Amino acid sequence: MKPGREEFLRTARLLEDERKVARPIVRTLGTSLDAVWDREIPAAWKTAGFVHELTSAARDLLKNDARATVAMAQFAVVVAASLPAGKYPRAIQVQLEGGAWKELANAHRYLSEYDAALRALDAADRCLSVVDGLGFDRAVSRFARALVLSDQGRNNEALKLVDDCVADFEEHADRRRQAQCLQLRGMIESRGGQYRKAVATYERALIVLDDADDDYTRACLKNNLGQAYGELSDTGSALASLQEALALFEKLQAAGEMARTGWGVGRVLLAGGSYDQAVQMLSGARRDLLKLALPEEAGLAGLDLADAFLATGETAAAREAVEEVVAEFRAAGLNQRALLALDYLRDVLPTPRARAAVRHVRTYINELRTSPNQVFLELDQE
Amino acid sequence: MSGLAEPMVALELESSEPPEPDYAALYEQYYTLMVSIAIRKFHICESEAEALAHEVFLDFLTKGAGIEDQRGWLVGAMCNASRYYLRRRARAEPLPETYAQAPDPSLARVLEMWPDQLAAREAIGKTTARCQLVLRLRYFEGYSVPELATELRITKKYASKLVSECLRQAYRRYVRRETPPKGET
Numbered sequence: 192m193k194p195g196r197e198e199f200l201r202t203a204r205l206l207e208d209e210r211k212v213a214r215p216i217v218r219t220l221g222t223s224l225d226a227v228w229d230r231e232i233p234a235a236w237k238t239a240g241f242v243h244e245l246t247s248a249a250r251d252l253l254k255n256d257a258r259a260t261v262a263m264a265q266f267a268v269v270v271a272a273s274l275p276a277g278k279y280p281r282a283i284q285v286q287l288e289g290g291a292w293k294e295l296a297n298a299h300r301y302l303s304e305y306d307a308a309l310r311a312l313d314a315a316d317r318c319l320s321v322v323d324g325l326g327f328d329r330a331v332s333r334f335a336r337a338l339v340l341s342d343q344g345r346n347n348e349a350l351k352l353v354d355d356c357v358a359d360f361e362e363h364a365d366r367r368r369q370a371q372c373l374q375l376r377g378m379i380e381s382r383g384g385q386y387r388k389a390v391a392t393y394e395r396a397l398i399v400l401d402d403a404d405d406d407y408t409r410a411c412l413k414n415n416l417g418q419a420y421g422e423l424s425d426t427g428s429a430l431a432s433l434q435e436a437l438a439l440f441e442k443l444q445a446a447g448e449m450a451r452t453g454w455g456v457g458r459v460l461l462a463g464g465s466y467d468q469a470v471q472m473l474s475g476a477r478r479d480l481l482k483l484a485l486p487e488e489a490g491l492a493g494l495d496l497a498d499a500f501l502a503t504g505e506t507a508a509a510r511e512a513v514e515e516v517v518a519e520f521r522a523a524g525l526n527q528r529a530l531l532a533l534d535y536l537r538d539v540l541p542t543p544r545a546r547a548a549v550r551h552v553r554t555y556i557n558e559l560r561t562s563p564n565q566v567f568l569e570l571d572q573e
Numbered sequence: 574m575s576g577l578a579e580p581m582v583a584l585e586l587e588s589s590e591p592p593e594p595d596y597a598a599l600y601e602q603y604y605t606l607m608v609s610i611a612i613r614k615f616h617i618c619e620s621e622a623e624a625l626a627h628e629v630f631l632d633f634l635t636k637g638a639g640i641e642d643q644r645g646w647l648v649g650a651m652c653n654a655s656r657y658y659l660r661r662r663a664r665a666e667p668l669p670e671t672y673a674q675a676p677d678p679s680l681a682r683v684l685e686m687w688p689d690q691l692a693a694r695e696a697i698g699k700t701t702a703r704c705q706l707v708l709r710l711r712y713f714e715g716y717s718v719p720e721l722a723t724e725l726r727i728t729k730k731y732a733s734k735l736v737s738e739c740l741r742q743a744y745r746r747y748v749r750r751e752t753p754p755k756g757e758t
Contacts, residue, residue: 195627196600203596203634228703243635265724269705272713273698282631290635307723314714323661324628326653327636327646362653364645403641 202280209240217244221252224262232273239279242271242287249294253301260298267291268314282322289319293332300339308339330359334372346379353379370400370408374415381419389419410439414452417459426463433459450479454492461499469499486523487560490516494536494553501546509549510540529556532567544570594637600630603644607651615655625654696747704739711736 216236220227249263271288292315299308315332319325337352353376360369373396380389393416400409417432433456440448457472473496480489493516500509517533532552539548551570558565604626611622629650633640640646697708710716710724722732 195623195630196604199600199627199630199634200597202631206634207593228706229701231699232702232705265706266702269702269709272709273705280627280631282628283635286632286635304723307720310714310716310720310724317714322628323658324625324632324650324654326657327632327650329657359653362649364642364649366641 198280202283205279206240206243206283209238210244211240213238213241213244217241217248220245220266221248221259221263224259224266227266232270236270237273237275239274239283239287242267242274242291245270246287246290246294249291249298253294253298257298257301261295261302264291264295264298268295282324285318285322286325286328289315289325289328289332292318293328293335296332296335296339300335300342303342305339305343309336312336312339326359327363327365330356330363331368333359334368334375337372337375341375341379346383350376350379366399366401366403367405367408370396370403370405370412373399374408374412377412377415377419381415381422386419386422390416390423393419406439406443407445410436410443410445410448410452413439414448414455417452418455421455421459421462424462426459429459430456430463446479447483447485450476450483450485451488453479454488454495457492457499458495461495461502464502466499466502470496470503473499481519486519487525487556490520490525490529491553491557493519494549494556497540498546498549498553501540501549506540506545509545510537513537513540513549526559526563528563528565528567529559532556535567535569539570592638594640594643596630596634596637599633599637599643599647603647604630607647610648610651611655614652615659617655617658621658622655625658626651629654692747693743696743699746700739700742703735704742707732707735707739708743 213236245263245267249260249267252260252263268288268291271284271291274284274287292311296308296311296315299305299311312332312335315335316329319329319332333352334356337349337356340346340349340352353372357369357372357376360366360372373392377389377392377396380386380392393412396412397409397416400412413432413436417429417436420426420429420432433452437449437452437456440452453472454476457469457476460466460469460472473492477489477492477496480486480492493512497509497512497516500506500512513533513536517530517537520529520533532555536548536552539545542548548570555565555567607626607629608619608622611617611625612619617625629647632650633643633647637643697705700708707721707725710721711718716724718733718736719729721736722729725732725735727735
């Protein structure tokens with residue numbers, strides 16, 4: 192038997208055993224991580240399997256509690272760095288530490304802490320660069336960096352990384368990640384107003400994904416494709432795509448995504464002049480967003496609803512919708528500037544410029560999410 | 574129709590864990606192929622090609638269950654690793670012909686440095702998890718105090734104090750280990 196093969200199989204068995212032991216401990220740590228910071232790391236926890244489980248747990252927590260993910264990933268970094276020297280092959284040790292840093296970066300990104308995310312990715316890259324065989328992990332880390340850069344609006348840098356990642360994931364026959372890279376490219380194109388390019392990119396991503404077992408990415412792609420078609424005023428294609436996304440999210444029981452996609456359908460219907468259907472769809476989406484405790488998005492959907500009411504001449508219903516949004520924003524303690532803009536909207540609602548004002552205020556409140564200090568200017572002042 | 578909801582990005586959400594692959598069978602099946610790719614396609618010597626294949630297999634271990642196309646992944650990873658190896662090697666400068674006669678200047682103080690470095694690592698390893706994180710970020714990853722404060726969500730002043738406290742803790746615990754208990758010689 193070759194020594195390499197022996198070491199590989201021994202490591203495989205060791206990892207599997209360690210992960211089994213670590214799993215229940217890590218599960219309980221999720222609720223009591225605070226307590227472990229102020230003591231030495233128990234020797235029994237200093238295993239590769241433990242780090243693996245910690246990193247997986249951190250990833251699983253991300254969507255529900257990104258702050259907890261930060262803590263768990265930081266702990267994974269510390270445990271990975273304290274693995275006994277020589278117990279594991281270097282590739283394993285480095286991969287685990289790099290993976291923990293990458294998870295930390297993802298959590299920081301989720302919390303819009305972009306500089307901290309980039310620092311964590313720098314650490315991941317430093318770690319992963321020393322072992323030749325970790326090309327896949329380096330590509331994953333590059334993709335994480337592209338996500339951060341695109342969130343920061345550094346689109347050219349992000350696109351360059353995305354193209355590198357597409358090639359790397361294609362080489363590794365990883366269609367899911369390849370499609371995710373293309374999805375990011377499409378998003379950047381969409382944000383830049385290049386909707387035709389975005390449509391082509393999303394369609395290419397769907398072809399790459401083909402029959403891969405990843406309905407979540409497929410649903411996101413269909414949703415984004417629908418939105419891009421909507422921007423191109425191709426209502427038929429937009430609705431078809433969004434309905435497919437909705438069906439997939441429903442199958443996955445992804446409540447948040449269903450509400451957001453339903454909201455997208457409502458907006459496409461509104462733009463296409465199907466006001467009654469738009470009212471129905473937007474009311475449902477708004478209700479769901481409120482149920483999910485997403486007052487900001489529910490508020491924006493409420494303004495779309497007001498727009499739909501105004502389009503059919505139901506000014507009283509529009510006023511009611513705006514009043515509800517004001518009350519919700521106030522209750523949620525959201526940005527005071529948004530409340531000022533909504534006060535202005537209330538005053539303008541009875542006038543003929545009501546629809547233009549609704550859209551103006553909606554755009555402003557949407558922009559506040561990324562630029563919270565932006566000053567509100569009334570329609571005439573713009 | 575501008576200002577639609579933000580497009581969605583599918584994060585790398587891994588689904589529930591599929592069963593682990595049969596690693597021994599995969600190793601048997603693909604090892605020779607992978608080594609031969611590095612040798613024939615990238616002209617890498619056999620021992621290095623074997624080391625690369627081994628690294629790729631070890632990386633595969635940490636994600637094996639989540640990989641759909643195992644053959645594609647392994648072959649692709651081998652090509653990627655081979656190219657990375659060649660790029661790294663191309664950046665390395667050859668040693669001068671006289672290298673055997675002159676001592677490496679970076680090793681001039683090695684006898685003094687190594688014990689210090691080993692002691693530092695050992696000392697840090699003896700501190701609490703929080704101190705390990707603090708000292709690691711500050712001294713191994715080069716975080717500035719303000720960056721450390723951001724990472725830990727504490728004030729800069731407290732971050733600075735924490736670094737000092739952790740250094741003291743490392744020193745105390747290391748010295749305590751080194752000093753024999755009373756009564757022992």
